Amino acid sequence: MTDKAHPPSVNNAAALFDEMLVVLVQKGDSHAGERLFQRWNRRLIRAARRYCGSEDGAHDLAQDCWVAIWKGLGTLRDPARFRSYAFAVLHRRGASRLRDVIREREAAPDPLETALPASQSESAAITQAFTALPPDQRLAAHLHFVEGLTLREIAEVQSIAEGTAKSRLFHARRKLKAALDPSPQSQGELQ
Incomplete structure (x- = not known):
């Protein structure tokens, strides 16, 4: 799936530029590392929001990811796969942070924390619908709809079979549609 805002040639050029930056970082070029960070940090933060639900948490998670990315980048054999790797x-x-949060909530459940606030705008409704998705479906939907990853890339990111990625995306799409359509018929799809 290509990004509608950028024609395929722009996406290919961006991917090639990222690949070149990865190669330069692997050779020790710190300036290339800074440039790679500048190009990717906002995308990682945006995706991290799906896990955290807060801006501060997303920034913390993205920073944690960068530490791991820098540590492992030297072992990335195919620089063209940086997007999937990141x-x-x-x-x-x-996922590790979500497991920690779930353990904490199970230890001290607070029903007020799990209640979703009523939304007034379409944007809030979409955010609310995404938040209600199970984490694996939420990430698959984000990677597909926001980041434009293919099913194969989503499967690679989540370390699952391509059929499982397709199933997660199907269920996420169905739940998002039902959550955003207030008709009684679509609400039955949420169960």
């Missing part, structure tokens, strides 16, 4: 790191770190 999102896979985010997925592992984010």
